[in-house]
Amino acid sequence: MVFSTDASSSSYSLPTESTPLLTRSHLSSQPKTFANVFIAVVGAGVLGLPYTFKRTGWLFGVLTVFFVALLTYHCMMLLVRTRRKLDALGFTKIASFGDLGDVVCGPLGKFAVDVMIVLSQAGFCVSYLIFIANTVANLLGQSPGSRIFLGFKPKTVYIWGIFPFQLGLNSIPTLTHLAPLSIFADVVDLGAMGVVMVEDVMIYLRNTPSLELFGGLSVVLYGLGVAVYAFEGIGMVLPLESETADKDKFGKTLGLSMGFIALMYGTFGVLGYMAFGQETNDIITTNFGKGLVSGLVQIGLCINLFFTFPLMMNPVYEVAERRLSKGRYTLWLRWVIVLFVSLVALLVPNFADFLSLVGSSVCIILGFVLPALFHLIVFKGEMDWKRRALDGVIVVVGVLLGVSGTFSSLVEIFSVKV
16 A cells, blocks of 8 residues: 555646536535535436337346446445545545545556546547437438438538537636536536436327336346446545535435436436337437427537537546646647547447447446455455455456456447448
């Protein structure tokens, strides 16, 4: 165990993954903490849940969502307890997941967290571009395989079409100017989910398609990957706990919020699958017709993700600029990263398949393996064998699931869809 007193004091003057969007003048109440957890966790991954439930079966999908929610909550609390233990030992400058890794495992721990954060955040943004391009094509009635401009497919045209605008947005050096966009994005998310669920119920009452309870063992890893992606938000748990007024109640508030999110995810996934059955698309909103309400929901979600892109990329820039340009704002580096993310989005054919890839690989390591490993290292001399075994099982099983799930997702992505 590397407990370096210098490890937790690097680059605090720079925006990091722990930097809030808006400067807070006082600590958060329990309701505000509940809302902040909701905002940190809920994202575009929910839109792929109905398709995932089609693949896994609705009952297995629901059970997977609640299992992942419980495990995510457990690992979030492992991080909180580990930080509190180190704080009691005099390490008081641990503001983020990366700082915790630095104190526990030295530069290697910091590097591991940095890599996982870069891959996960960039992966989220790849999925945003795929969603925007596919949704715009659906709104305009263009099939994915059609050629609409100079022989290029709709997805290619729309991703390159928004590329210059993303270069501009991602050139903004401070998160403060982007904060209002986060509020807009959260309002749109909630409104869109509400409209989609109402539409799902109405469509199901008209069609009542046949549904499967369990899709078979071959899709277990797929469903797990998407669920893990949908609950990714562990990088924000330490900053949120720091901003909570009553820290003794943080665990209860976090648990209530995660439970509410799991219930909402399960309901959203089931209703979407119930409405369209085996015709459920990888992005649920593309199943709806060309009505005014459906069109507005899809446009709103596209605008939401368009402006959320630079917010989600900020931790990537923080890591890249800290490691490659000594913490200085570097425009060309940001543009190169945006270009790379856009190129990856062009290569990925399916929205939900990519969610499973990101969830099965980096999100499992970041969300489960590293928290359990750090907790085991710090508390190994104080825990009984059962708790040590639990941490060890999470680490080992997490690594095995990460490797096998990544392979399974890559096979899905690159297989020929008949």
